Amino acid sequence: MDGIGSFLPFIAIFAVMYFFMIAPQMKRAKQEKKFASELKRGDRVITKSGMHGKVTELNDKDNSCVIETMAGKIKFDRSAISMEMSRKLNTPVTVK
Numbered sequence: 494m495d496g497i498g499s500f501l502p503f504i505a506i507f508a509v510m511y512f513f514m515i516a517p518q519m520k521r522a523k524q525e526k527k528f529a530s531e532l533k534r535g536d537r538v539i540t541k542s543g544m545h546g547k548v549t550e551l552n553d554k555d556n557s558c559v560i561e562t563m564a565g566k567i568k569f570d571r572s573a574i575s576m577e578m579s580r581k582l583n584t585p586v587t588v589k
Contacts, residue, residue, distance in 0.1 A: 529571040532558060537578035540569060545578070 532538070536548045538560065546560035546567070559568050 525572070528576075529556075529574060532571060532574065539575050539578060540573050541575045542573070 532548055532551060534548055534551060537545070538548060539545055540560070544560070544562060544567070546562040548558050549561045549566060550559035552558065556571050557568055558571055558574070559566050
């Protein structure tokens with residue numbers, strides 16, 4: 494009985510880490526993968542580096558896209574796209 498009781502704190506720490514760190518990260522990764530696969534031409538997007546633009550081309554072979562910005566057209570990997578502008582603009586604002 495003493496052996497099981499000494500492992501109980503480690504099991505509790507792992508459970509807390511899983512529910513507060515690992516599970517939300519896996520959910521976020523799944524959402525990002527879904528978002529990248531649903532990109533389409535004409536979407537206004539923001540890259541993870543903060544560049545704004547419009548998707549003009551999608552390439553399924555190398556999982557990339559071309560974004561038209563004020564500076565011209567730039568090729569990005571789909572995973573570098575952070576969010577779609579319309580989703581950011583339609584986010585409800587909560588006042589506390």
